[in-house]
Amino acid sequence: MAIPEWLRRLREPGVDAEKDAALWAKCPSCGEMLYRKDLEANLSVCTKCTYHFRMHAYDRINMLVDGDFVEIGTEMLPGDPLGWVDKRPYPAKLESDRKKSNLSEAVVTGFATLDGFPVALGVMDFNFRGGTMGTVVGERIAHLLEEAHRRRLPCIVFTASGGARMEEGMLALMQMAKTTLAVERFMADGNLYMTVLTDPTTGGVSASFAFQSDIIMAESHASIGFAGRRVIEQTLRQKLPDNFQTAEFLLEKGAIDMVVPRHELRETIVRVLDYAVDRKRTMPALKAVPEFAT
């Protein structure tokens, strides 16, 4: 039997602890130590207990798309409209999030094909300001829906968000209205809008474009709700059941269409596209996307 790579490495002399830590991840659910390469190969799902680790937006895009992904909206970058300072100034927080996440904002938007279906795709990332929605997130989502609308492409958005971004105040809250209007216009014209709620989807994102779609999927075990768990516990002064606000809980309560494990996400989305979308109509549309090579 071949020695697994992680075991071979363990036996190597001179592997320092710090380097080693970067190679390992501890499952927050079952405590299992997971070798990062194995974890990544398993789509960041714990090989022992199937806990779904949060995914980087670009990893998720790679997991989904056939080949190319043409990103749009990158020219929009967050400003500091309120001149916000708490423990640190908002621009400094943005700068460290940029470094930490390699992202320019909490959502990545663009065009791609999924099993040949051209789609507009938005993917939020919790690593950037907790996935909170500031002006740029709202603007990029609205822009994506408008661009998809123009080309009559289906639009799929993966949500992951702590809610509206406090550091942009009411301008952030107003993005709920902006995205709602864009979703409404897009859907009213007969276009398919699908959302996939990933861990965590809460607050202003949850109460706007996450729950306005034709089809709402949720990734297994994802935490989804309006009010944060802590807020509810503090208000009621009681502990909540473990499964409260999980994807599975929402499915039972009738709030979402389906719960899908990450491994089956791509094929499930493709099946829905196959039911709802006329390939003959959308294929030529993608050709209208500039820079799209395929």
Add this chain to the structure above:
Amino acid sequence: MNVIVEREKGPLTELGDRIETLRARGMGGSSELEILEEKYRALLSDLFGHLTPWERVNMARHPKRPTASDYLAAFDRFDELHGDRHFRDDPALIGGFAKLRGRRIVFLAQQRGRDTKENIRRNFGMVSPEGYRKAKRLMELASRFGLPIVTLVDTSGADPGIASEEHAQSEAIAACLAALAKVNVPVVATIIGEGGSGGALAIALADTVIMAENSVYSVASPEGCAAILWGDSARASEAADRLKLTSDDLAGFGIVDRIVAEPLGGAHRDAPGFIASVLDTIDAELRALEHRPPVELRDARYRKFRRIGAWETQSREHATAALP
């Protein structure tokens, strides 16, 4: 503890009582009374002439501040419609047919209680999913019959309870917003007290947004914001400074279209007068909107919210280069 209520105690109340006593004795117009009244006005101006954002939050939460039902009393007529047709009638959100200044409308508002008992029944104006579903139903009704929608916003936020989560609070708010996005009739929303986050916005995605001078409209409660930022909800007043939640701030951002000035010391010092000026403003705004064709209305609504926000732009090359 409400800082405005505290400030009203002591000298101001004493002075007010003395004026009342003199009036009761039929001494109206006497020089003694005039001097006292002059002192009273000066004291009011001293105490309430310049309010900080946190003081305005307290003004917006003042127990004597007029609530939706006080406004309704000044309407020509109101016939309440109840229920979400699925589960329950939510007393935190009231709605129905109404006549305002001779105009037929559909009315929607969050309703706080006047006392503890009513507050418990009305859940302190915190709306549950059933309330938002009732609102959505009435919005669609208004759109079908061409009746303008008038809403009054007064809530610390949507209800954060277990049952609300079980009944999909997020979906209820999202659906309410979507309904307002597509109605074919004018929508005028007025923030009369507290505009608490998404739970307030759910009935305020409007063609015209009016704000009472001392009301507040915020992405998060100052207490909640302080708890997140510094782990200390007692620093709410600092958070209120930062959140830019006052009517002036929001008019500056283009989020609020009209501000209705309040009497010195707050709306509750002359409730009937203040309510009349709010209703006059709503009436004027409806008149400006009512003859616009539905398509034009919806387009204008789209553009209004599409514009809100501030960001920076970078050339595409530069932006791409900054990414891996």
